[in-house]
Amino acid sequence: xxxxxxxxxxxxxxxxxxxxxxxxxxxxxxxxxxxxxxxxxxxxxxxxxxxxxxxxxxxxxxxxxxxxxxxxxxxxxxxxxxxxxxxxxxxxxxxxxxxxxxxxxxxxxxxxxxxxxxxxxxxxxxxxxxxxxxxxxxxxxxxxxxxxxxxxxxxxxxxxxxxxxxxxxxxxxxxxxxxxxxxxxxxxxxxxxxxxxxxxxxxxxxxxxxxxxxxxxxxxxxxxxxxxxxxxxxxxxxxxxxxxxxxxxxxxxxxxxxxxxxxxxxxxxxxxxxxxxxxxxxxxxxxxxxxxxxxxxxxxxxxxxxxxx
Numbered sequence: 001x002x003x004x005x006x007x008x009x010x011x012x013x014x015x016x017x018x019x020x021x022x023x024x025x026x027x028x029x030x031x032x033x034x035x036x037x038x039x040x041x042x043x044x045x046x047x048x049x050x051x052x053x054x055x056x057x058x059x060x061x062x063x064x065x066x067x068x069x070x071x072x073x074x075x076x077x078x079x080x081x082x083x084x085x086x087x088x089x090x091x092x093x094x095x096x097x098x099x100x101x102x103x104x105x106x107x108x109x110x111x112x113x114x115x116x117x118x119x120x121x122x123x124x125x126x127x128x129x130x131x132x133x134x135x136x137x138x139x140x141x142x143x144x145x146x147x148x149x150x151x152x153x154x155x156x157x158x159x160x161x162x163x164x165x166x167x168x169x170x171x172x173x174x175x176x177x178x179x180x181x182x183x184x185x186x187x188x189x190x191x192x193x194x195x196x197x198x199x200x201x202x203x204x205x206x207x208x209x210x211x212x213x214x215x216x217x218x219x220x221x222x223x224x225x226x227x228x229x230x231x232x233x234x235x236x237x238x239x240x241x242x243x244x245x246x247x248x249x250x251x252x253x254x255x256x257x258x259x260x261x262x263x264x265x266x267x268x269x270x271x272x273x274x275x276x277x278x279x280x281x282x283x284x285x286x287x288x289x290x291x292x293x294x295x296x297x298x299x300x301x302x303x304x305x306x307x308x309x
Contacts (some may be wrong), residue, residue: 015171019162072117180283264300
């Protein structure tokens with residue numbers, strides 16, 4: 001048979017435009033929200049405050065920790081002075097060794113208590129800092145999940161921030177189709193609202209497992225220079241596009257496997273002779289295979305009896 005590229009294109013997969021980079025933010029401590037500084041659609045700069053919890057209980061905890069540290073400092077100084085005095089008395093032979101050692105042990109215990117009190121102050125300071133929620137990058141608020149007055153748990157989503165400058169189409173592809181896709185595979189993506197606007201895309205990520213219910217895999221396609229109309233949440237359609245080589249499909253009977261390499265027999269029209277040519281297989285199924293490289297359109301290929309040539 002004479003090979004010819006199929007018409008470019010293939011199955012259509014529906015999906016939406018999402019941001020490649022996103023951050024789902026929540027507080028690290030339990031508390032009641034007293035301020036939420038952003039709404040959906042707001043642009044935020046790196047470091048901007050998004051929301052805040054009531055700091056009162058955390059400030060009280062810090063004051064208690066600082067008071068404990070002050071007492072620990074005073075006790076440390078007292079035991080230090082007592083240990084020094086007992087050392088001098090012991091060296092002059094005035095008191096017993098046991099009294100000196102007891103003073104030393106008390107001083108060491110006070111040192112440990114003071115270090116623990118310092119650590120508690122640092123922890124209290126850190127927990128107080130957790131009462132404010134800040135963004136780590138410039139972005140757009142995609143969603144808010146909590147309101148002022150609401151008590152939130154640690155890790156509960158409060159604000160969802162995305163970086164819209166790098167967008168991708170997210171589609172669900174049938175498992176049998178996804179098995180033939182590879183990262184970097186080319187797609188053409190169109191907007192449902194503007195079907196004449198076409199955007200090139202490349203597969204960035206393919207879910208390693210299919211959804212147990214739908215038997216589809218989530219595929220993320222990086223969009224190349226998408227227009228402003230491809231806003232986050234836009235409904236899109238993605239169509240696989242292949243280069244000319246990858247669009248050549250042949251019956252599986254034409255393929256010859258040898259030592260891990262793949263070949264086909266091609267016919268020279270001038271000499272009427274056949275020769276073996278190595279090809280790169282893009283995908284194969286039970287009846288056919290696609291050639292990624294090694295054949296040009298118009299080449300005559302032997303499709304039967306290849307193992308006897």
